Amino acid sequence: MLHDLPPELVLSVLWYLPLQSIQSLRLTSRYLNDLVEANKISVYHDAALYHKFVSSSNPSLHHIIENRYGTLWSGVDEWSDFCRRSFQLERNWIGKGVSAARVLSGAGNDIYRIKIDEKERICITSHRRGGITVTNLFPDEVLWSLPTFYVRRCAHCEYDNGFLIFDRPWQAKEVWRLAKDFSPEDVTSAAPDHMQLRASDYARGRHQEHNERGHFRPWSLIALPEPTWAFRFVYPTLITAGLRHAYLYNVCTRELVQVIDGITEQDMTIHYVDLSSRHVFICHQDGVRIFSRESGLLVMEIQYVHGTRYTQVALHFSELTPSKLVSPVVIASAQFEVPHRFVTDFVAGRSFPYN
Numbered sequence: 001m002l003h004d005l006p007p008e009l010v011l012s013v014l015w016y017l018p019l020q021s022i023q024s025l026r027l028t029s030r031y032l033n034d035l036v037e038a039n040k041i042s043v044y045h046d047a048a049l050y051h052k053f054v055s056s057s058n059p060s061l062h063h064i065i066e067n068r069y070g071t072l073w074s075g076v077d078e079w080s081d082f083c084r085r086s087f088q089l090e091r092n093w094i095g096k097g098v099s100a101a102r103v104l105s106g107a108g109n110d111i112y113r114i115k116i117d118e119k120e121r122i123c124i125t126s127h128r129r130g131g132i133t134v135t136n137l138f139p140d141e142v143l144w145s146l147p148t149f150y151v152r153r154c155a156h157c158e159y160d161n162g163f164l165i166f167d168r169p170w171q172a173k174e175v176w177r178l179a180k181d182f183s184p185e186d187v188t189s190a191a192p193d194h195m196q197l198r199a200s201d202y203a204r205g206r207h208q209e210h211n212e213r214g215h216f217r218p219w220s221l222i223a224l225p226e227p228t229w230a231f232r233f234v235y236p237t238l239i240t241a242g243l244r245h246a247y248l249y250n251v252c253t254r255e256l257v258q259v260i261d262g263i264t265e266q267d268m269t270i271h272y273v274d275l276s277s278r279h280v281f282i283c284h285q286d287g288v289r290i291f292s293r294e295s296g297l298l299v300m301e302i303q304y305v306h307g308t309r310y311t312q313v314a315l316h317f318s319e320l321t322p323s324k325l326v327s328p329v330v331i332a333s334a335q336f337e338v339p340h341r342f343v344t345d346f347v348a349g350r351s352f353p354y355n
Contacts, residue, residue, distance in 0.1 A: 002025075002029070002032060003029070003031055003032075007035055010035060011039055011042070011043065014036070014046070015046045015050070016050070017047075017050075018047070018050060018051065019047050019051065019083055019084075019087055022043065022047060040078070040079070040080055041078075041079055043079075044078070044079035044082070045061075045079045047079075047083050048082060048083050048086070051083070051087065051090075053082070053083065053087075061076070061077070061079060061082060064082070069118040069119050070118055072089065073085070104123060104135055104137070104140045105140060106135040106136075106140045106141050106142045107123065107125040107127075107133045107135045107142070108127065108133070110127045110128040110129050111125045111126075111127060111128075112125070112126045112128050112155070113125065113126040113155070113156060113157050115157065115159035115164075116137075117159065117162075120162075120178070120214065121136065121137045121138060122135065122136060122143065122214045123135045123136075123137055124157065124159050124164060126151065126154070126155045126157045126166065127148070127151075127153075127154075127155075128153060129148055129153060130148035130149070130150075130151050130152055130153045130155070131145060131146055131147055131148040131150070131151050132145060132151050132157060132164075132166065133145045134214045134215075136213075136214060142207075143213055143214030143215065144203060144207045144214050144215045144216065145203060145206070146199055147199075147202065147203075150195075150199045150202075151166060152168070152169060155167060156231070158231065158232060158233035158238070159233070160233055160234060160235040161235040161236070162177055162181045163175060163176070163177050163219065163233065163235065163236075163251050164176040164177070164216055165231070165233050165238060165251070167231065171223060171224045171225075171226065171228070172221060172222065172223050172224065173221075173222045173224070173231060173238065173240060174192075174196060174218065174221055174222075175218075175219045175221070175222060175238075175251055175254075176196075176217065176218050176219055177216060177217060177218075177219040178214075178216060179212045179215040179216060179217045180212060180213075180215075182217075182219070190220040190221065190222060191220065191221075192219065192220060192221055193221050196218035196221060197218060199218075200216075200217050200218050203215070203216075219251070219254075220251070220254045222238070222240075222249055222254070224240060224242070224247060226242040226243065226245065227242060227243070228240045228241055228242045228247075229241055229242065229243075229269075229270045230270050230271065230272055232272075232273050232274050232275060233251070234274075234275055234276075235251075236250050236251055236252045237249065237250060237251075237257070237275060238250075238251050239273050239274075239280060240273075241263060241270050241273045241282060243264065244261065244263060244264060245259055245260065245261055246259070246260040246263045246273065246280055246282065246291075247259055248275070248293075258293065258296070260280055260291050260293075261296070262298070263282045263289065263291065264284060268284040268285070268286065269284055269285050270282060270283070270284055271283045271284060275293070277293070278292065278293055278294070279291065279292060279293060279299070280292075280293055285304075286303060286304050287301065287303040287304045288302040289301050289302075290302075
């Protein structure tokens with residue numbers, strides 16, 4: 001029985017238990033409840049680590065809450081409360097909790113792309129009729145916008161860490177940045193052109209009442225050497241793909257940092273691109289090609305098989321040999337189906353179970 005063990009050993013046992021078990025023990029034993037209550041900080045800090053709500057590098061609860069945004073974290077000052085809210089949030093994401101929906105109407109009803117910044121409490125949208133709108137989340141009101149005659153219809157936009165990127169037709173990408181994050185003196189190489197500056201002046205004149213909250217100013221104009229078909233931004237790197245080449249730019253320094261050649265073969269049409277710290281992903285009509293960012297070489301190719309509904313593919317580096325790295329991988333039909341949804345999931349470097 002746990003009651004017969006020294007308190008130090010009982011606390012060591014609790015380190016290996018999930019929150020549900022800890023709660024059950026507290027409800028079934030007054031002794032264990034009193035022991036947990038007396039050591040609440042260490043018990044629930046360990047539970048946060050067990051559930052991976054935090055990493056071991058997090059120095060304090062105060063530091064963690066400072067870097068989380070939203071009303072969910074308001075008033076959290078104990079590890080037990082932090083664990084309770086984190087656990088509930090996970091349940092909400094997997095559909096086992098209660099969530100509340102709220103309508104944002106300020107951006108209109110022709111929305112094409114959506115980006116959310118929880119830290120700044122803004123919603124960025126591009127539109128089917130053209131233009132870009134920045135809307136405040138609480139309350140719902142327009143803070144800043146670019147007009148329909150400046151941003152093309154159905155413009156694809158990317159956003160991360162204060163940088164907003166959208167495309168001009170064919171061979172250029174505009175990079176804008178939150179106005180509060182820099183001064184005009186910071187803009188040197190790859191500077192914005194006169195069209196961006198005029199559009200910025202126009203937008204600032206239309207939205208003077210919010211003291212530049214949610215306002216963007218032009219940061220740079222990236223002119224590409226060829227027409228491109230898809231782009232993706234994961235701070236600080238922008239990847240944009242042409243017919244045969246993928247170009248990777250550092251948006252902070254405005255420099256081209258890498259070109260990956262041979263991303264497609266004949267008759268391949270690029271549908272989407274993505275990147276991680278180690279890989280570049282090129283999605284085309286017949287599958288996915290994965291390139292190493294370190295070497296620029298093709299390391300894996302996943303081919304589409306007609307009838308595949310939902311598939312997980314995991315890349316385990318320990319099992320790969322040089323010959324296997326360039327071998328095509330055929331996606332087998334999954335054992336279960338998701339109606340009306342055709343999705344292929346690829347996880348580089350780790351595998352995980354679906355519940």
